[in-house]
Amino acid sequence: xxxIYLPRETTALSLHVEEVILAIRKEATxxxxxxxxxxxxxxxxxxxxxxxxxxxxxxxxxxxxxxxADINSLFKADFLHAGEHELKLGAIDDIPxxxxxxxxxxxxxxxxxxxxxxxxxxFNGFAGLEKALKSDKQEIxxxxxxxxxxxRGGAAFPTxxxxxxxxxxxxxxxYIVCNADEGDSGTFSDxxxxxxxxxxxxxxxxIAGIAVGAELGFIYLRSEYxxxxxxxxxxxIKAREAGYLGNKIQGSDYNFDIRLHIGAxxxxxxxxxxxxxxxxxxxGQVRFKPPLPALEGLYGKPTVVxxxxxxxxxxxxxxxxxxxxxxFGQGKSLGTMPFQLxxxxxxxxxxxxxxxxxxxxxxxxxxxxxxxxxPIGAVQVGGPLGAYFSGDQLDTSLDYxxxxxxxxxxxxxxxxxxxxxVDLLKQARFAMEFCAIESCGKCTPCRxxxxxxxxxxxxxxxxxxxxxxxxxxxxxxDLCATLEDASLCAMGGLTPMPVRSAVKLHQLSTSxxxxxxxxxx
Amino acid sequence: MLDIAHNVPKNHFEDWQLELxxxxxxxxxxxxxNLLDVLHFFQGTFGYIDKELIxxxxxxxxxxxxxxxxxxxxxxxxxxxxxAAYVLKICQAESCQAMGSNKLTTELKAALNIDFHETSTxxxxxxxxxxxxxxxxxxxNLMINSQMFSRVTSESLTQILQxxxxxxxx
Numbered sequence: 001x002x003x004i005y006l007p008r009e010t011t012a013l014s015l016h017v018e019e020v021i022l023a024i025r026k027e028a029t030x031x032x033x034x035x036x037x038x039x040x041x042x043x044x045x046x047x048x049x050x051x052x053x054x055x056x057x058x059x060x061x062x063x064x065x066x067x068x069a070d071i072n073s074l075f076k077a078d079f080l081h082a083g084e085h086e087l088k089l090g091a092i093d094d095i096p097x098x099x100x101x102x103x104x105x106x107x108x109x110x111x112x113x114x115x116x117x118x119x120x121x122x123f124n125g126f127a128g129l130e131k132a133l134k135s136d137k138q139e140i141x142x143x144x145x146x147x148x149x150x151x152r153g154g155a156a157f158p159t160x161x162x163x164x165x166x167x168x169x170x171x172x173x174x175y176i177v178c179n180a181d182e183g184d185s186g187t188f189s190d191x192x193x194x195x196x197x198x199x200x201x202x203x204x205x206x207i208a209g210i211a212v213g214a215e216l217g218f219i220y221l222r223s224e225y226x227x228x229x230x231x232x233x234x235x236x237i238k239a240r241e242a243g244y245l246g247n248k249i250q251g252s253d254y255n256f257d258i259r260l261h262i263g264a265x266x267x268x269x270x271x272x273x274x275x276x277x278x279x280x281x282x283x284g285q286v287r288f289k290p291p292l293p294a295l296e297g298l299y300g301k302p303t304v305v306x307x308x309x310x311x312x313x314x315x316x317x318x319x320x321x322x323x324x325x326x327x328f329g330q331g332k333s334l335g336t337m338p339f340q341l342x343x344x345x346x347x348x349x350x351x352x353x354x355x356x357x358x359x360x361x362x363x364x365x366x367x368x369x370x371x372x373x374x375p376i377g378a379v380q381v382g383g384p385l386g387a388y389f390s391g392d393q394l395d396t397s398l399d400y401x402x403x404x405x406x407x408x409x410x411x412x413x414x415x416x417x418x419x420x421x422v423d424l425l426k427q428a429r430f431a432m433e434f435c436a437i438e439s440c441g442k443c444t445p446c447r448x449x450x451x452x453x454x455x456x457x458x459x460x461x462x463x464x465x466x467x468x469x470x471x472x473x474x475x476x477x478d479l480c481a482t483l484e485d486a487s488l489c490a491m492g493g494l495t496p497m498p499v500r501s502a503v504k505l506h507q508l509s510t511s512x513x514x515x516x517x518x519x520x521x
Numbered sequence: 522m523l524d525i526a527h528n529v530p531k532n533h534f535e536d537w538q539l540e541l542x543x544x545x546x547x548x549x550x551x552x553x554x555n556l557l558d559v560l561h562f563f564q565g566t567f568g569y570i571d572k573e574l575i576x577x578x579x580x581x582x583x584x585x586x587x588x589x590x591x592x593x594x595x596x597x598x599x600x601x602x603x604x605a606a607y608v609l610k611i612c613q614a615e616s617c618q619a620m621g622s623n624k625l626t627t628e629l630k631a632a633l634n635i636d637f638h639e640t641s642t643x644x645x646x647x648x649x650x651x652x653x654x655x656x657x658x659x660x661x662n663l664m665i666n667s668q669m670f671s672r673v674t675s676e677s678l679t680q681i682l683q684x685x686x687x688x689x690x691x
Contacts, residue, residue, distance in 0.1 A: 010655065010656055010669055011656050011658070011659055011671065013668075013669060014656055014659060014662065014669035014670055014671035015659065015671060015672075018528075046656075046658035046659050047658070049659075182655060183652070183653060184653065185612075185614030185615040185616050185617075185652065185653040185657060186614075186615060186616045186653075186657045187653075187655070187657070188655040188656065188657055188658070191655045222655075223561075223598055224651065224653065224654050224655060224664075225655060226667040227667075259553070261555065261557065261558060262557070262558070262561055263557070263596075263598075264557055264560070264561070264596030264597070264598035264599060265596055265597035265598035265651075266595065266596050266597060267652060278557065279555065280555060281555030281556030281557055281558075281582070281592065282556070282588075282592060283591050283592055283595040284595060284596070285595075340657070340658070341658060342616040342619075342657030342658045342660060343615065343616040343619035343620065343657065343660060344619040344620055345658065348657070348658025348659065349658045350658075371620065380615055384614065384615060384652075414657070416615045416616045416619055416657070417619060418618075418619040419619070422619070427615070427618075430615070430618070434614075434652065437652075438652070440595075
């Protein structure tokens with residue numbers, strides 16, 4: 001019986017994969033063929049979705065992107081025996097877009113049936129847990145420390161130090177919290193991981209629980225991910241049934257369970273203290289720090305708060321060792337990063353590579369340039385609080401330090417490409433507007449400053465005489481400085497990053513235009 | 522081509538009944554569930570959070586009514602009115618902007634003749650903004666109830682809307 005793989009994943013669903021499956025079943029019945037359709041996760045090549053794979057002579061042969069209307073011709077081309085067809089991409093491992101990546105965290109996603117624990121085990125799943133169960137707690141934390149893993153949510157804080165702080169805290173009860181409130185525009189790696197390899201997240205949280213002495217974990221998932229919710233719910237049930245959650249994990253003395261909670265559409269709840277408030281069922285308002293959540297987190301107890309990708313990186317670090325992981329990357333940015341290409345991009349999706357390649361390599365070699373075919377106007381890296389870069393600044397190396405030096409941040413690895421039609425002043429306005437809409441309201445600079453920021457930029461946009469806007473720019477800069485220095489959290493503190501960078505690029509481009517006009521005269 | 526628009530299940534909500542709400546609340550455990558879980562459940566059941574629910578929840582969670590109201594009003598998801606059969610959320614964030622979501626939004630508002638947070642009774646659609654649906658590599662995106670549509674163009678938007686309105690006449 002031929003095995004057909006088709007993702008059960010949001011992007012594939014948005015591109016009508018369910019219709020494709022209906023069409024395949026219909027055609028198979030007509031030809032009296034027995035097929036097994038396996039629902040894997042996405043391999044992250046959104047531009048090839050729905051990506052269909054068949055198992056043929058021990059290889060996975062890919063076809064894509066598939067529409068329901070292609071099914072008839074695919075059967076005619078005998079795709080079940082790897083027949084030739086214009087949508088045939090060849091053996092999955094030979095496709096350059098995949099071959100040129102170095103996948104550690106996303107090694108399994110797409111290869112396995114996402115919800116099959118057997119499949120998960122077959123692909124090295126729970127090997128990290130086995131190691132953790134045999135290790136001393138301190139050994140686990142030391143391995144995470146030695147791997148150099150830093151928080152993948154955006155702040156890039158060393159994971160091992162956070163775990164050590166929680167482990168050393170004296171308390172009757174500790175918690176593990178997974179931040180799955182992936183609100184940054186241009187990011188979707190958490191979603192892909194949870195939909196494509198949910199047990200990897202569960203395993204990572206479980207290892208964290210063992211290491212710091214916590215028996216309860218929480219996943220805080222954003223409400224915009226309804227499919228992810230269904231998949232996680234199923235995965236948690238199956239993990240419990242298989243003895244990977246609950247009392248006496250795999251016959252050991254450890255107990256650990258995970259509860260899934262759903263957010264309610266507030267961007268700020270991706271900020272860890274706001275997330276904790278929200279998990280407690282309160283308004284998602286930011287807390288003062290200190291105390292750190294590692295010491296006084298959920299319900300005042302020591303809490304590890306990590307992003308999905310951070311937890312999902314841990315099983316491999318445990319099973320293959322700290323050195324294996326730390327050999328990827330450069331400087332203080334060790335390991336790999338699942339970069340996410342989106343916006344106006346031809347070949348968008350998730351590309352996992354060690355830190356250190358340039359933005360240009362990622363956008364041109366993997367992304368294939370803009371979707372519209374027009375030149376790049378700007379690239380925003382690191383979500384709505386990240387900086388805008390011009391098409392001339394693409395040689396920045398993708399690692400935490402280089403981006404910080406270039407006045408930006410890598411954040412959660414989201415890269416949004418705009419073509420030359422972008423109006424950067426409007427993007428600066430949007431950054432302020434977004435801050436005004438999503439501010440939790442606790443501190444004045446963020447709550448009021450963002451509103452004033454929108455007003456000032458509107459005055460610049462409405463100005464009859466562009467040369468008479470100097471005082472508005474001065475005021476805008478003053479607001480940015482206040483937001484940066486006096487906000488309670490990164491929402492207000494980082495909003496100036498996209499604003500300033502977009503304004504700077506806007507001013508540069510207009511001065512170039514003026515210069516050209518003068519030269520033409 | 523876009524038959525899938527016909528497959529978007531309509532929202533079906535119970536009419537608000539205080540007695541039913543009180544009965545349903547008994548299935549929750551204030552230790553295990555938080556206020557957001559319960560609010561999500563009731564919004565899923567009745568389509569919105571009725572004012573009468575506030576004292577009930579306050580008592581259940583041992584909070585003041587002001588605290589419960591504060592939570593409801595903080596989050597974008599919770600509404601105080603029953604929405605239409607279709608809730609259409611169109612992404613306003615950067616990645617979708619880069620692919621023309623601003624123009625698409627203007628067209629959508631014009632086609633439905635409503636602004637954000639309003640309901641078009643003729644089409645039975647409530648329109649909402651959303652800031653990222655996490656499907657950014659296939660921007661621009663919109664979501665109708667729980668069904669995502671990606672790479673939306675002016676043409677496909679018209680087809681999607683047609684699909685929804687035709688469904689109502691079926």
